[in-house]
Amino acid sequence: xxxxxxxxxxxxxxxxxxxxxxxxxxxxxxxxxxxxxxxxxxxxxxxxxxxxxxxxxxxxxxxxxxxxxxxxxxxxxxxxxxxxxxxxxxxxxxxxxxxxxxxxxxxxxxxxxxxxxxxxxxxxxxxxxxxxxxxxxxxxxxxxxxxxxxxxxxxxxxxxxxxxxxxxxxxxxxxxxxxxxxxxxxxxxxxxxxxxxxxxxxxxxxxxxxxxxxxxxxxxxxxxxxxxxxxxxxxxxxxxxxxxxxxxxxxxxxxxxxxxxxxxxxxxxxxxxxxxxxxxxxxxxxxxxxxxxxxxxxxxxxxxxxxxxxxxxxxxxxxxxxxxxxxxxxxxxxxxxxxxxxxxxxxxxxxxxxxxxxxxxxxxxxxxxxxxxxxxxxxxxxxx
Amino acid sequence: xxxxxxxxxxxxxxxxxxxxxxxxxxxxxxxxxxxxxxxxxxxxxxxxxxxxxxxxxxxxxxxxxxxxxxxxxxxxxxxxxxxxxxxxxxxxxxxxxxxxxxxxxxxxxxxxxxxxxxxxxxxxxxxxxxxxxxxxxxxxxxxxxxxxxxxxxxxxxxxxxxxxxxxxxxxxxxxxxxxxxxxxxxxxxxxxxxxxxxxxxxxxxxxxx
Numbered sequence: 001x002x003x004x005x006x007x008x009x010x011x012x013x014x015x016x017x018x019x020x021x022x023x024x025x026x027x028x029x030x031x032x033x034x035x036x037x038x039x040x041x042x043x044x045x046x047x048x049x050x051x052x053x054x055x056x057x058x059x060x061x062x063x064x065x066x067x068x069x070x071x072x073x074x075x076x077x078x079x080x081x082x083x084x085x086x087x088x089x090x091x092x093x094x095x096x097x098x099x100x101x102x103x104x105x106x107x108x109x110x111x112x113x114x115x116x117x118x119x120x121x122x123x124x125x126x127x128x129x130x131x132x133x134x135x136x137x138x139x140x141x142x143x144x145x146x147x148x149x150x151x152x153x154x155x156x157x158x159x160x161x162x163x164x165x166x167x168x169x170x171x172x173x174x175x176x177x178x179x180x181x182x183x184x185x186x187x188x189x190x191x192x193x194x195x196x197x198x199x200x201x202x203x204x205x206x207x208x209x210x211x212x213x214x215x216x217x218x219x220x221x222x223x224x225x226x227x228x229x230x231x232x233x234x235x236x237x238x239x240x241x242x243x244x245x246x247x248x249x250x251x252x253x254x255x256x257x258x259x260x261x262x263x264x265x266x267x268x269x270x271x272x273x274x275x276x277x278x279x280x281x282x283x284x285x286x287x288x289x290x291x292x293x294x295x296x297x298x299x300x301x302x303x304x305x306x307x308x309x310x311x312x313x314x315x316x317x318x319x320x321x322x323x324x325x326x327x328x329x330x331x332x333x334x335x336x337x338x339x340x341x342x343x344x345x346x347x348x349x350x351x352x353x354x355x356x357x358x359x360x361x362x363x364x365x366x367x368x369x370x371x372x373x374x375x376x377x378x379x380x381x382x383x384x
Numbered sequence: 385x386x387x388x389x390x391x392x393x394x395x396x397x398x399x400x401x402x403x404x405x406x407x408x409x410x411x412x413x414x415x416x417x418x419x420x421x422x423x424x425x426x427x428x429x430x431x432x433x434x435x436x437x438x439x440x441x442x443x444x445x446x447x448x449x450x451x452x453x454x455x456x457x458x459x460x461x462x463x464x465x466x467x468x469x470x471x472x473x474x475x476x477x478x479x480x481x482x483x484x485x486x487x488x489x490x491x492x493x494x495x496x497x498x499x500x501x502x503x504x505x506x507x508x509x510x511x512x513x514x515x516x517x518x519x520x521x522x523x524x525x526x527x528x529x530x531x532x533x534x535x536x537x538x539x540x541x542x543x544x545x546x547x548x549x550x551x552x553x554x555x556x557x558x559x560x561x562x563x564x565x566x567x568x569x570x571x572x573x574x575x576x577x578x579x580x581x582x583x584x585x586x587x588x589x590x591x592x593x
Binding site: 364369375376 | 440
């Protein structure tokens with residue numbers, strides 16, 4: 001109970017360390033990793049029966065800071081329009097948890113963390129991690145917080161993959177799942193975009209096979225990787241609307257400078273990303289995304305068999321990176337398993353980014369869905 | 385007040401049954417069935433706004449095309465499949481009904497009678513395509529793709545050996561039985577796949593000892 005009270009009173013950034021040697025976490029690859037620290041934030045309060053916890057796994061470049069904190073002036077969280085008091089995921093009603101993924105670089109253990117065996121950053125000595133490993137680590141955090149069953153897991157893109165992983169790995173620990181703009185596995189096209197990003201990083205002479213810590217970082221490579229990412233997150237229409245073919249007012253004397261506004265935007269996005277993200281984490285996390293395959297060893301018929309959680313699958317019309325047919329595959333699998341599921345393809349011109357931007361309709365759907373799950377019978381399954 | 389067709393359907397559905405409503409709209413019928421018959425409900429609907437209303441009402445609904453949406457379901461997955469006021473709007477009613485009969489142990493079909501007396505008047509006397517209470521659309525904006533009479537459907541079921549368990553004919557807010565094909569505005573039918581035991585199993589008879 002002490003642990004719980006601690007979790008409730010200290011909303012904000014926290015760390016949770018587990019898997020201390022010799023009890024390391026056994027990764028899906030069979031390798032052992034420990035100790036592991038997860039940086040996480042919580043918002044709102046756990047109710048008495050611990051039934052109102054909502055876990056929000058983040059996407060590729062996200063972190064634990066999903067929403068604004070009350071007492072600081074820092075930048076708003078990455079899903080601040082969705083998460084907060086009175087918002088779609090209402091922190092007046094729900095206890096929201098968001099943790100930085102295993103392999104990340106925003107406070108959780110990843111390739112830039114200290115390797116206890118060498119006293120230096122892991123670099124490429126960091127083991128390959130999977131979406132399954134990320135979710136296993138989250139489960140340790142949920143255990144630590146004293147939550148037997150989550151009200152819901154809600155996430156988009158790579159966050160959506162983690163939602164699917166929860167549905168398969170820990171079906172008894174969730175009452176609802178909301179996978180958004182995601183896929184059961186990457187297509188060759190999706191892998192290809194990530195592969196080019198990784199190639200850009202590894203082609204940067206500053207990368208030095210991953211051991212660049214303490215010297216100059218592979219900023220050019222990481223920036224190019226991020227630029228490619230940004231192109232895939234937008235749609236043709238949203239780019240046309242945002243930039244058109246407009247050129248910048250002051251001409252760059254260099255022949256191949258950023259003349260078009262879209263070029264300037266990509267440069268800016270690339271540069272600002274380098275300041276906040278680790279290149280090796282980019283390699284590890286994109287690899288985890290590419291290798292993810294929820295059907296691994298399962299047929300579409302049985303992947304979600306026996307799942308009692310309610311599911312809401314969302315996709316966006318203009319999302320060409322995670323097109324709606326991939327969400328429909330998830331729906332198909334849910335149907336075949338007889339899972340209680342809803343599916344909606346939202347109109348939007350924002351492309352893959354829509355799940356972070358197209359807030360209003362998505363907010364309504366998610367808030368209504370959570371409210372109905374929250375109000376439905378809990379079947380007395382909660383024991384503390 | 386509940387629409388009379390919904391009342392009739394609710395009377396036909398068993399308590400606790402599993403129900404798939406094809407073209408569930410804003411979820412009025414499914415909500416009624418949950419309230420009155422504690423059914424396990426699933427809807428399929430195309431319209432995004434309607435989906436939002438369904439989710440708000442706590443219903444499970446897929447945004448899908450009825451013409452293709454049933455292929456993932458196994459035979460007899462639902463106790464009841466409902467095609468109320470959507471049967472005449474699908475592209476391939478023949479195929480959709482066949483699929484509904486496969487997926488549902490019972491199928492409830494409801495559609496407006498296109499040869500109702502008033503519709504006949506309009507065609508015969510005014511020489512124009514009818515616009516009536518149950519056929520409120522103009523020719524240029526109607527979602528109705530198929531125009532059938534109650535008699536057409538009954539003949540069709542007979543031809544396809546589809547079992548007709550129940551039927552109710554409606555005019556305004558009441559049930560009628562007098563010359564329904566002329567006086568009923570709507571028809572509701574509870575149909576089933578032809579019973580399999582009636583079909584002779586040829587390979588068995590060929591291999592008698």
